[in-house]
Amino acid sequence: MNREIIDRIINEILQEKLKGKDGHICCKDGVCSDNLCVVHNKEGVRNIVGNGATRITASVGIEAAGGVESDLAGMIDHTLLKPDASKSEIEKLCGEAKKYGFASVCINPSYVPLCAKLLKGTDVKVCTVIGFPLGATSTASKAFETEQAIREGAQEVDMVMNVGMLKSGEYDYVEHDIFAVVSTARRYRVLSKVILETGFLTDEEKIKACVLAKRAGADFVKTSTGFGKGGATMGDIALMRKVVGSTMGVKASGGVRSREDALAMVASGADRIGASASVKIVSGETAEATKGY
Amino acid sequence: MNREIIDRIINEILQEKLKGKDGHICCKDGVCSDNLCVVHNKEGVRNIVGNGATRITASVGIEAAGGVESDLAGMIDHTLLKPDASKSEIEKLCGEAKKYGFASVCINPSYVPLCAKLLKGTDVKVCTVIGFPLGATSTASKAFETEQAIREGAQEVDMVMNVGMLKSGEYDYVEHDIFAVVSTARRYRVLSKVILETGFLTDEEKIKACVLAKRAGADFVKTSTGFGKGGATMGDIALMRKVVGSTMGVKASGGVRSREDALAMVASGADRIGASASVKIVSGETAEATKGY
Numbered sequence: 001m002n003r004e005i006i007d008r009i010i011n012e013i014l015q016e017k018l019k020g021k022d023g024h025i026c027c028k029d030g031v032c033s034d035n036l037c038v039v040h041n042k043e044g045v046r047n048i049v050g051n052g053a054t055r056i057t058a059s060v061g062i063e064a065a066g067g068v069e070s071d072l073a074g075m076i077d078h079t080l081l082k083p084d085a086s087k088s089e090i091e092k093l094c095g096e097a098k099k100y101g102f103a104s105v106c107i108n109p110s111y112v113p114l115c116a117k118l119l120k121g122t123d124v125k126v127c128t129v130i131g132f133p134l135g136a137t138s139t140a141s142k143a144f145e146t147e148q149a150i151r152e153g154a155q156e157v158d159m160v161m162n163v164g165m166l167k168s169g170e171y172d173y174v175e176h177d178i179f180a181v182v183s184t185a186r187r188y189r190v191l192s193k194v195i196l197e198t199g200f201l202t203d204e205e206k207i208k209a210c211v212l213a214k215r216a217g218a219d220f221v222k223t224s225t226g227f228g229k230g231g232a233t234m235g236d237i238a239l240m241r242k243v244v245g246s247t248m249g250v251k252a253s254g255g256v257r258s259r260e261d262a263l264a265m266v267a268s269g270a271d272r273i274g275a276s277a278s279v280k281i282v283s284g285e286t287a288e289a290t291k292g293y
Numbered sequence: 294m295n296r297e298i299i300d301r302i303i304n305e306i307l308q309e310k311l312k313g314k315d316g317h318i319c320c321k322d323g324v325c326s327d328n329l330c331v332v333h334n335k336e337g338v339r340n341i342v343g344n345g346a347t348r349i350t351a352s353v354g355i356e357a358a359g360g361v362e363s364d365l366a367g368m369i370d371h372t373l374l375k376p377d378a379s380k381s382e383i384e385k386l387c388g389e390a391k392k393y394g395f396a397s398v399c400i401n402p403s404y405v406p407l408c409a410k411l412l413k414g415t416d417v418k419v420c421t422v423i424g425f426p427l428g429a430t431s432t433a434s435k436a437f438e439t440e441q442a443i444r445e446g447a448q449e450v451d452m453v454m455n456v457g458m459l460k461s462g463e464y465d466y467v468e469h470d471i472f473a474v475v476s477t478a479r480r481y482r483v484l485s486k487v488i489l490e491t492g493f494l495t496d497e498e499k500i501k502a503c504v505l506a507k508r509a510g511a512d513f514v515k516t517s518t519g520f521g522k523g524g525a526t527m528g529d530i531a532l533m534r535k536v537v538g539s540t541m542g543v544k545a546s547g548g549v550r551s552r553e554d555a556l557a558m559v560a561s562g563a564d565r566i567g568a569s570a571s572v573k574i575v576s577g578e579t580a581e582a583t584k585g586y
Contacts, residue, residue, distance in 0.1 A: 081427070081429075083426075083427040083428055083429050083453075083456045083457060083490065083493065083521060084456045084457055084460055084490075084493040085429075085457045086457055086460045086461045087457070087458075087461040087463070088461070108427060108429030108430065108457070109429065109430040109431045109434060110429045110430060110431055110432075110455055110457070110458065110470075111429070111457070112431070132427065132430075133376075133426075133427065134374070134376040134401060134425065134426065135376055136374075136376050136378075136401030136402065136403045136404070137401065137402040137403060137425075137438060138402045138403055138405070138438070138441050138442065138445065139403075140437075140441050141402060141434065141437060141438040141441050141442075144433075144434060144437045144438075144441075145430060145431070145434040145437075145438075148431050148433050148434050148437075149431065149434075152431065160376075162403055163376045163377045164376060164377055164378045164379055164380070164401070164403070164404070165380075165403065167377055167379045168379045168380040168381070170380070197376065197377075200376065200377040227520070228376060
């Protein structure tokens with residue numbers, strides 16, 4: 001990717017960010033300047049729904065219409081990714097997802113067949129992770145892992161970007177790495193999300209990463225793995241939404257532990273939440289099985 | 294794998310452990326009871342060397358002969374696995390490995406081609422990680438990742454066992470998962486190590502994991518990824534050495550930060566050390582590039 005183009009985009013966005021007001025950051029004076037707003041660009045929303053994102057329930061500003069509170073569960077990927085999670089914990093996770101109507105369960109690839117079996121015939125999707133959590137395996141392996149997971153029943157894939165290559169200025173590598181997963185997923189009409197691991201990135205790198213994910217055709221950008229530095233912040237969500245516009249999804253993950261956290265992320269522009277404390281978020285109960293990651 | 298066999302092995306080993314003395318734990322009263330000792334079973338050592346482990350430089354008791362101090366560098370996998378490691382940091386790592394004569398550089402798969410190029414014609418091996426660090430991807434993906442890494446230049450592979458499946462009692466799954474990587478590596482005469490992630494395991498689970506790794510034909514067992522709970526301990530190394538015997542290697546990794554740490558691991562039975570503080574371990578210098586993981 002041409003560095004001049006990236007520099008121009010970064011400058012534009014950072015200037016915009018500096019000028020920005022609190023609140024509905026993709027509009028200025030109530031008018032959308034660049035068709036990036038889900039409130040004012042319903043066509044864009046229809047496009048992403050048409051591309052396979054069937055649960056675009058909210059975005060910047062949507063919460064004002066009262067739609068979020070009633071469908072918070074439907075925005076949550078109910079997540080259990082710790083390496084020592086047992087089959088019985090995964091079974092409990094799937095049971096909770098069905099009970100509360102979460103968007104998906106997000107689990108490691110070796111549990112995809114089990115979850116696909118347990119969730120067959122329900123609206124809860126099976127979401128898995130690719131190149132997780134370091135994002136530093138080979139591109140060919142990420143593509144293979146994607147196809148294997150889909151064949152075993154995965155309906156959404158959250159892949160980790162190669163952070164080290166981004167930091168090395170290898171933008172073509174990063175874009176191709178993302179594209180290898182996205183294009184594999186798309187062949188099967190499976191949704192793809194790109195985890196940026198924002199805690200390792202400067203604002204400029206976050207913008208570059210969003211631009212690369214968008215160019216590669218991903219459906220979502222996502223903040224964090226939950227295993228690295230930091231987690232989702234309102235500032236990062238707003239920045240990511242600003243860069244990718246309304247035709248892509250933004251998933252907030254890492255450290256989202258309460259209803260207040262989740263609603264703050266939605267208010268900042270997230271339309272998907274990754275959480276292990278999902279039961280607590282929607283009901284106030286604490287789910288034993290989902291403590292930890 | 295038959296549960297009765299596992300239970301019998303565990304009982305035998307735990308009883309042995311309870312009876313054991315400090316020091317050279319695989320011998321009792323100066324006589325090896327079961328041919329598990331590298332000091333008294335030189336044939337076993339020759340076997341593993343013949344199988345591709347060319348740097349079995351020490352094991353239990355060897356340090357007494359003064360061989361370790363002179364070849365500590367040759368036992369160390371110089372490691373940089375953090376996800377944001379840049380190409381320039383990897384280049385520095387390879388330079389240090391050549392300068393100090395480390396056994397290998399241990400890096401993420403996406404840096405295998407770079408390291409293979411930088412280390413061509415040297416004695417420093419390229420070691421990479423498989424299913425890392427969670428060990429929870431699919432078996433097929435681990436096998437593919439192994440072959441891909443080897444084709445790109447990897448000469449040793451450190452794979453992570455599926456901890457969740459072990460905890461679920463799925464021993465056949467775990468053994469097959471290890472075997473898929475080991476058999477792929479062996480086809481190319483590449484050394485394989487199995488990371489148990491001991492910090493998540495009970496003593497019984499550590500023994501089961503060692504038995505499964507041995508049955509699957511792995512060359513080494515290894516304690517930790519450095520990303521999960523805990524790290525290498527002297528007790529774990531001694532236990533692992535006791536279970537796998539002298540015909541397999543034992544690699545201590547995770548939290549080995551000083552020369553004293555490294556020598557303690559060797560005294561406990563390790564014949565390979567994974568460390569990022571390798572330069573400090575062998576020279577007392579602090580290497581800027583290798584701070585962190």
